[in-house]
Amino acid sequence: MRGTRKYQHVIETPDPGKWELAGYEESLPISEKSNPITRELDKSDPSQLVQLLRDCDAEIFQEEDANLIHYHDPEGGLVVLSGCGTSGRLALLLANSFNLLLKGQHRAPRYCYIMSGGDRSIVSAQESPEDDPHVGAQELEKVCEGKKNVVFVGISCGLSAPFIAGQLDLCMRHLDVYLPVLVGCNPVSMARNDPIEGWHSSFRQVAERLQALHESHKGFILNPAVGPEAVSGSSRMKGGSATKILLETLLLVAHKADSNVPVTEKCLLEILRTYERAHKVTYSQSKKIAALMKQTATSLQKGHLYILGWGTLGLVGIMAAVECGPTFQADWRDVRGFVTGGYDSIENKEGDLSSLGPEFPISHEDFVRNVLPSVSETDAVLLIFTLDDELNQIEKLAALVKEKTSNIQCISHATAGQYLPNSLKKTIPSIIGMTWPILFLEYEGTFIQKFQRELSTKWILDTVTSGAYALRGKIFRNFMVDFKITNSKLFHRAASVLQRVTGQSQQRCTEVLLQSIYGEQTLSEQIRNRTIAGHVGAAASQDKVLPVAIVSLLRNCAVQEARSRVDSSASIRAAIESSLNVPGRKRGAEEGSGSEGRSR
Numbered sequence: 018m019r020g021t022r023k024y025q026h027v028i029e030t031p032d033p034g035k036w037e038l039a040g041y042e043e044s045l046p047i048s049e050k051s052n053p054i055t056r057e058l059d060k061s062d063p064s065q066l067v068q069l070l071r072d073c074d075a076e077i078f079q080e081e082d083a084n085l086i087h088y089h090d091p092e093g094g095l096v097v098l099s100g101c102g103t104s105g106r107l108a109l110l111l112a113n114s115f116n117l118l119l120k121g122q123h124r125a126p127r128y129c130y131i132m133s134g135g136d137r138s139i140v141s142a143q144e145s146p147e148d149d150p151h152v153g154a155q156e157l158e159k160v161c162e163g164k165k166n167v168v169f170v171g172i173s174c175g176l177s178a179p180f181i182a183g184q185l186d187l188c189m190r191h192l193d194v195y196l197p198v199l200v201g202c203n204p205v206s207m208a209r210n211d212p213i214e215g216w217h218s219s220f221r222q223v224a225e226r227l228q229a230l231h232e233s234h235k236g237f238i239l240n241p242a243v244g245p246e247a248v249s250g251s252s253r254m255k256g257g258s259a260t261k262i263l264l265e266t267l268l269l270v271a272h273k274a275d276s277n278v279p280v281t282e283k284c285l286l287e288i289l290r291t292y293e294r295a296h297k298v299t300y301s302q303s304k305k306i307a308a309l310m311k312q313t314a315t316s317l318q319k320g321h322l323y324i325l326g327w328g329t330l331g332l333v334g335i336m337a338a339v340e341c342g343p344t345f346q347a348d349w350r351d352v353r354g355f356v357t358g359g360y361d362s363i364e365n366k367e368g369d370l371s372s373l374g375p376e377f378p379i380s381h382e383d384f385v386r387n388v389l390p391s392v393s394e395t396d397a398v399l400l401i402f403t404l405d406d407e408l409n410q411i412e413k414l415a416a417l418v419k420e421k422t423s424n425i426q427c428i429s430h431a432t433a434g435q436y437l438p439n440s441l442k443k444t445i446p447s448i449i450g451m452t453w454p455i456l457f458l459e460y461e462g463t464f465i466q467k468f469q470r471e472l473s474t475k476w477i478l479d480t481v482t483s484g485a486y487a488l489r490g491k492i493f494r495n496f497m498v499d500f501k502i503t504n505s506k507l508f509h510r511a512a513s514v515l516q517r518v519t520g521q522s523q524q525r526c527t528e529v530l531l532q533s534i535y536g537e538q539t540l541s542e543q544i545r546n547r548t549i550a551g552h553v554g555a556a557a558s559q560d561k562v563l564p565v566a567i568v569s570l571l572r573n574c575a576v577q578e579a580r581s582r583v584d585s586s587a588s589i590r591a592a593i594e595s596s597l598n599v600p601g602r603k604r605g606a607e608e609g610s611g612s613e614g615r616s617r
């Protein structure tokens with residue numbers, strides 16, 4: 018198709034049944050691959066879903082030669098953590114954690130964060146700013162004005178965000194000021210290589226320049242291989258967890274080195290082992306996690322899930338809630354997070370954002386005033402706290418919630434020897450209670466406790482939200498099939514999912530994807546020659562673009578007919594399933610008989 022040069026980086030569809038042989042899977046970026054463990058995620062029941070997600074999370078700890086580096090924080094220097102989407106929210110969480118650690122050592126804060134789309138991305142997903150390398154560089158210059166030595170940590174799990182590429186490029190043009198570090202979960206050879214529109218390099222070219230600096234210790238790439246995501250491409254899950262584990266371990270050790278405690282491989286491994294133990298402690302609650310997932314799926318049919326967290330567990334809850342939008346096309350009202358103290362407690366640089374819109378108030382008071390009056394039995398409320406938090410405050414809030422809905426659950430974190438008061442157990446019937454061993458790692462020990470509880474909570478929430486939406490038919494096999502195409506990565510993902518599900522050629526898939534975006538069967542020359550950014554702009558105002566394209570391809574029907582079929586189906590997955598067995602259709606790749614399993 019004319020203009021296909023734009024898509025030269027997309028891999029051609031192998032012949033039916035030849036996907037493995039054609040080396041298609043091997044050539045895919047790990048962060049975008051389909052994980053064989055979850056090939057039938059969409060046919061699993063809640064407890065099977067928890068096991069599958071647990072096994073995928075366990076792959077993070079598989080033996081790999083993690084090339085951790087040892088560097089000392091420059092005295093008085095600045096450490097900038099930057100990312101898009103989930104990676105940006107983690108940058109905020111990490112910067113706050115280590116500024117708190119410095120405060121405890123009576124030292125000035127030295128960490129700051131950058132997130133694409135600005136602080137509003139904390140509460141409202143902004144997926145398109147990740148495509149702009151110029152803004153990335155400008156934001157970094159703004160934060161580093163007048164600074165002489167900066168450690169820059171760019172986080173992009175897929176090694177793909179142009180926003181981060183722009184920042185790394187700026188660092189490498191001023192190595193006298195910056196020490197650039199790239200964190201991600203793909204080998205450099207699988208870094209994204211399609212051209213960044215309006216810019217001079219691809220992400221991979223930037224990553225290769227950085228790789229060349231590794232020998233001279235002028236730049237570093239930390240890219241542990243953690244295996245494919247349980248939901249293909251959903252780097253908020255294992256990618257986010259691996260990023261948190263890696264950077265917390267590295268920065269904790271850097272601070273030890275700062276206080277001239279010798280850094281040993283043993284000490285690094287000891288900290289990594291505590292995270293592995295956190296995986297075991299967390300998933301020892303699998304039965305209750307499955308019950309929470311089931312309840313969440315039921316509530317999301319007609320109601321909402323409200324996550325009320327204490328301390329940084331509240332920020333972890335907000336992050337999980339926000340990510341349901343770009344991942345499962347959830348409405349911002351469907352899953353919402355709230356944190357004690359609101360914006361004061363998350364210490365974001367732009368301060369209180371409550372006035373930006375109805376989704377922006379995030380304090381418990383906001384929940385009680387704006388949301389609780391309309392809570393009903395169709396809604397579920399999840400409280401997340403530790404036994405060091407104000408238990409009587411928690412009990413009071415739980416009692417208020419109970420007046421409105423009996424669907425109240427909680428995740429509680431205790432240290433060995435702490436027990437939930439009976440009054441609280443009576444108020445909240447179902448409790449996912451984690452008990453953590455006491456750690457004798459002196460000052461850092463309290464931080465490792467905090468990090469473990471945050472990660473444990475993230476695992477549970479990622480599992481519960483992903484599983485709940487899978488149960489609601491938003492996932493086909495292990496692919497997200499209903500996301501809004503709001504940036505270039507999601508455009509390529511939509512095209513790739515089309516190829517995988519229909520087995521049709523890259524050209525045909527791209528053609529129908531554009532028909533679905535523009536709602537027209539015949540594409541004008543002007544449309545064909547638009548940039549991918551142009552297509553993303555047109556797609557951002559459309560919903561169900563990918564499901565409509567899938568049905569149109571499977572049934573070989575016009576997008577108008579496909580759209581009416583999708584709109585009248587019980588779920589997205591049902592619309593796809595019923596289109597797979599259309600008589601006389603060219604068999605797609607690696608398709609089972611398609612009729613087995615549950616109908617969702």
Ligand SMILES: C[C@](O)(c1cnc(-c2ccc(S(=O)(=O)c3ccc(N)nc3)s2)c(Cl)c1)C(F)(F)F
Nearest residue numbers: 046049051175177208209506509510513514517
């Ligand atoms: C797994 C799967 O084949 C698939 C999904 N997404 C993709 C992609 C999603 C996004 C891209 S991309 O933006 O071009 C990209 C993103 C990251 C990276 N390192 N390289 C390329 S490819 C691919 Cl290549 C395959 C399936 F089945 F989902 F389609």
Ligand SMILES: O=P(O)(O)OC[C@@H](O)[C@@H](O)[C@H](O)[C@@H](O)CO
Nearest residue numbers: 102103173174175178251252253
């Ligand atoms: O960290 P990456 O690979 O650059 O991805 C950055 C963002 O696209 C990503 O975090 C996205 O918001 C999430 O919905 C992924 O599950």
